[in-house]
Amino acid sequence: MKITQQSTENTLTLSLDGELDASSSVVLDTELSKPEILHNHKVLVNCQKLNYISSAGLGVFISHLQRFQDAGVKLVFFNMQEKVHNVFEILGLDSLMTIVPSEADATAI
Amino acid sequence: MLFARKRNSLLLILSILSWLGLLACTLLSAHPDLFGPHVEVPGWLLLLLQALFMVAVFAEESTTPDRLRGLDFVGLLRRLVLGPVLLAVAFAGLHLLLQLVVGRPPAGSVTHTVLHTLNIGLFVILLARTNYAWRSLVLFRSSDQLRRLWFCFEALLGATLLLRLFTWTLPYGLGPALLGVLAVFGAYVSSHQKWVAYLSRRQKLEAVLLQLAVILTMATFIFYFLHAPHYPKLPALVIQRSFLTVNAFFAGFYALMGLLVTVFNMPTGRVFEQKREEILNLQRLTQLIQRGQNPQEVYQVFFDSSVQTVNADAAWLSVETTSDEEYSGQYHHILPEQAQAICHLLADYNLGHIEYLNNDLLNSSGFRGLGLPFGSLIVMPLRSSKRQYGALYMLKEPSQSFDRENLSILQTFASQTVLSIENLQLVQASLDNQRVQDELKIASAVQDSLIPKNLPIDNWFEISSHALAATEVGGDFYDFLHLPGRRLAVLIGDVSGKGVTAAFHVAQMKGIFHALMQENPLARNEREKFPVPSKFMAQANNALARCLEKAAFITASLYIIDYEHGGFVFARAGHCHTLYYHSIKEEVSYFHTAGLGLGIIRNDGYEKHIKNQFYDYNPGDVMVIYTDGIVEARGADQEEYGEDRLKQMLERTYYLDADEIKEQILADLNEFSRGQPMHDDQTLLVIKFKASQPEPSL
Numbered sequence: 001m002k003i004t005q006q007s008t009e010n011t012l013t014l015s016l017d018g019e020l021d022a023s024s025s026v027v028l029d030t031e032l033s034k035p036e037i038l039h040n041h042k043v044l045v046n047c048q049k050l051n052y053i054s055s056a057g058l059g060v061f062i063s064h065l066q067r068f069q070d071a072g073v074k075l076v077f078f079n080m081q082e083k084v085h086n087v088f089e090i091l092g093l094d095s096l097m098t099i100v101p102s103e104a105d106a107t108a109i
Numbered sequence: 110m111l112f113a114r115k116r117n118s119l120l121l122i123l124s125i126l127s128w129l130g131l132l133a134c135t136l137l138s139a140h141p142d143l144f145g146p147h148v149e150v151p152g153w154l155l156l157l158l159q160a161l162f163m164v165a166v167f168a169e170e171s172t173t174p175d176r177l178r179g180l181d182f183v184g185l186l187r188r189l190v191l192g193p194v195l196l197a198v199a200f201a202g203l204h205l206l207l208q209l210v211v212g213r214p215p216a217g218s219v220t221h222t223v224l225h226t227l228n229i230g231l232f233v234i235l236l237a238r239t240n241y242a243w244r245s246l247v248l249f250r251s252s253d254q255l256r257r258l259w260f261c262f263e264a265l266l267g268a269t270l271l272l273r274l275f276t277w278t279l280p281y282g283l284g285p286a287l288l289g290v291l292a293v294f295g296a297y298v299s300s301h302q303k304w305v306a307y308l309s310r311r312q313k314l315e316a317v318l319l320q321l322a323v324i325l326t327m328a329t330f331i332f333y334f335l336h337a338p339h340y341p342k343l344p345a346l347v348i349q350r351s352f353l354t355v356n357a358f359f360a361g362f363y364a365l366m367g368l369l370v371t372v373f374n375m376p377t378g379r380v381f382e383q384k385r386e387e388i389l390n391l392q393r394l395t396q397l398i399q400r401g402q403n404p405q406e407v408y409q410v411f412f413d414s415s416v417q418t419v420n421a422d423a424a425w426l427s428v429e430t431t432s433d434e435e436y437s438g439q440y441h442h443i444l445p446e447q448a449q450a451i452c453h454l455l456a457d458y459n460l461g462h463i464e465y466l467n468n469d470l471l472n473s474s475g476f477r478g479l480g481l482p483f484g485s486l487i488v489m490p491l492r493s494s495k496r497q498y499g500a501l502y503m504l505k506e507p508s509q510s511f512d513r514e515n516l517s518i519l520q521t522f523a524s525q526t527v528l529s530i531e532n533l534q535l536v537q538a539s540l541d542n543q544r545v546q547d548e549l550k551i552a553s554a555v556q557d558s559l560i561p562k563n564l565p566i567d568n569w570f571e572i573s574s575h576a577l578a579a580t581e582v583g584g585d586f587y588d589f590l591h592l593p594g595r596r597l598a599v600l601i602g603d604v605s606g607k608g609v610t611a612a613f614h615v616a617q618m619k620g621i622f623h624a625l626m627q628e629n630p631l632a633r634n635e636r637e638k639f640p641v642p643s644k645f646m647a648q649a650n651n652a653l654a655r656c657l658e659k660a661a662f663i664t665a666s667l668y669i670i671d672y673e674h675g676g677f678v679f680a681r682a683g684h685c686h687t688l689y690y691h692s693i694k695e696e697v698s699y700f701h702t703a704g705l706g707l708g709i710i711r712n713d714g715y716e717k718h719i720k721n722q723f724y725d726y727n728p729g730d731v732m733v734i735y736t737d738g739i740v741e742a743r744g745a746d747q748e749e750y751g752e753d754r755l756k757q758m759l760e761r762t763y764y765l766d767a768d769e770i771k772e773q774i775l776a777d778l779n780e781f782s783r784g785q786p787m788h789d790d791q792t793l794l795v796i797k798f799k800a801s802q803p804e805p806s807l
Contacts, residue, residue, distance in 0.1 A: 022606075029660070055603075055605035055606065055662070056605065056606060056660070058605070058662070059605055059606070059660035059661060059662060060660060062660065062662060062709050063659040063660040065709075066711075083749070090664075090683065090684075090685060090686065091662075091664060091683040091705070091706045091709070092682075092683045092703060092704050092705030092706055092709070092718060093683075093705075093706075093709070095703065095705065095718060096705065096709065096710070096718075
């Protein structure tokens with residue numbers, strides 16, 4: 001799992017590369033737990049190269065969801081592979097989280 | 110063995126007989142008229158008997174097994190002195206005393222002759238015992254060469270017996286020369302005193318006294334024999350003089366040499382003993398590891414050994430601890446406040462917890478300021494590559510009293526101690542690990558008991574189930590509950606994560622299921638007696654919200670099948686979609702319903718994210734319920750089994766019995782993921798609704 005960050009004004013883009021399983025989700029959790037992340041207006045997650053997400057990986061997003069909402073930070077996923085989207089959908093997360101097809105859609109929000 | 114015993118008893122008899130013969134001859138030669146007629150005893154007979162007696166005694170002594178037992182040198186000396194030496198001296202003393210009391214005895218006193226002969230006998234036995242004791246000492250861990258030399262020495266001594274026997278005097282000067290050679294030989298042999306090095310200080314003192322006793326005995330006998338010839342007619346002149354002289358000389362000289370070596374060894378022996386003590390202390394430390402004592406005992410042994418070895422005037426050990434109850438160190442002749450002050454001083458100089466030797470403390474103004482009477486200090490940290498365990502501080506009053514030697518032995522002690530401590534920790538860790546393993550086994554057994562063993566049986570449907578956990582305890586669960594009115598509740602679910610935490614939530618979920626599926630006595634109508642699936646999920650979410658950790662969630666589906674009316678209702682809380690074969694349409698499809706997992710939203714807003722789905726089933730319909738371990742099982746190229754493959758399997762097998770459908774699906778799944786590790790728990794339930802049959806009338 002590789003996580004690359006790209007920060008522009010008020011927007012942080014995280015690009016996930018590989019499989020988000022029990023061990024790599026710890027790394028992601030550390031990134032999302034940083035207090036300064038709440039200074040952004042938007043946190044975009046590029047899922048283009050995310051091949052797999054385990055329940056531990058989902059748990060990381062779920063556990064930060066409320067915190068982001070309370071701070072008024074939008075969490076947006078884009079470029080999600082069909083397989084991964086299916087996992088979000090089955091769990092019902094698509095109704096809670098913003099998942100859009102492309103980066104352009106994500107920045108437009 | 111038998112032969113040796115026989116030979117020894119023969120030699121004993123021979124020595125007794127020859128001595129009796131010697132006694133008789135001596136008596137007759139001193140008192141020719143003792144038995145009436147005058148008998149002249151030839152001198153050679155006396156010498157022959159003497160020689161026979163000496164040979165018998167020496168031969169017997171040389172063939173007895175080595176009297177030295179292990180390294181018990183002092184014991185050997187003690188047995189020699191308290192046995193033959195004491196006996197011989199007692200009789201010689203008695204004779205001399207008698208002479209003093211009675212005065213010059215009248216010629217021909219039989220008592221004197223008997224005593225004299227007895228003393229010769231005892232002296233010979235004493236010499237034999239002494240010299241063979243010396244042999245044990247000389248040959249202690251000796252070379253072959255020395256053994257051969259000793260053999261020559263014995264042979265030469267025997268030769269002196271023969272020379273005297275034939276009364277053949279060597280040409281002038283050669284006789285004394287032979288004696289001189291033997292004396293030099295004896296002196297050379299006497300230089301082999303290896304055994305002294307193995308004595309402790311106390312043993313050395315004892316050995317010196319015992320050897321002194323041997324020398325005094327020899328002196329007593331020389332004095333005794335020098336005085337004996339004054340008696341007229343006593344055959345003291347016709348005696349195996351050279352043999353006895355050489356033997357006595359050797360016995361005395363070896364004892365003298367031994368005494369000197371022991372005395373001169375005493376000061377250097379202290380160093381030897383100190384090393385010995387160090388090795389013993391090290392050994393004690395090592396043994397403690399094997400006995401599996403606790404760390405406190407290891408620290409205490411380390412402290413005691415160090416203080417004893419270095420001979421410190423004051424010392425303390427500080428051990429870093431994590432809790433108050435643990436052993437934190439100990440003090441020896443120093444107050445904790447004083448130790449604290451020295452620690453602070455060292456920390457100020459940046460010397461805390463490093464190896465440090467200062468032999469001139471009084472030169473440091475900071476230390477002088479403490480007003481403590483110590484001149485030398487050693488600090489020895491206890492540490493491994495991983496962590497620091499503590500430090501040992503040792504003080505001595507004089508300056509310049511510690512050396513590199515002390516430091517190096519303390520280093521050895523310290524590393525041994527750290528090794529012991531880490532060993533104990535490893536042992537503890539493996540014990541803990543074993544306990545966790547055992548507890549996991551119990552947890553696994555407990556969880557196994559939570560899985561329903563008896564599936565509901567009725568003539569309206571068939572159920573077949575399969576459950577396999579990836580680890581000892583799993584996160585998947587399913588359960589059944591019969592409700593009144595010919596209804597059946599079926600619950601399936603999956604707790605996120607694995608292991609013991611997940612297993613706890615499984616148990617919790619089952620508890621919630623059985624608690625919520627109770628008949629509500631306040632219900633106003635039949636429908637409200639039991640919660641509908643969506644209501645159940647909302648209540649379960651509420652119950653879980655408070656106890657589920659932040660990143661954990663549970664997916665579940667609850668089905669309530671009413672086989673009286675031929676329909677079912679279900680709600681899906683983030684769980685896998687339900688696969689279904691519709692016999693009317695002859696079609697296999699998934700029920701795509703919306704529904705959020707449990708524990709994701711932890712407020713009242715959850716209920717709007719969950720929906721109920723109603724369906725009227727027909728005979729021959731098949732429902733396949735499963736967890737994500739089935740559809741996410743990986744194949745050879747990391748591909749997932751997937752919903753599509755599962756669907757195709759049901760399309761091929763819907764007409765079979767529930768059991769057979771399950772077996773076919775599992776066989777296909779195993780074929781697909783053969784050789785791949787199992788990532789997640791797998792649970793699969795197949796329910797087949799059968800053609801309606803009339804209920805047997807009760």
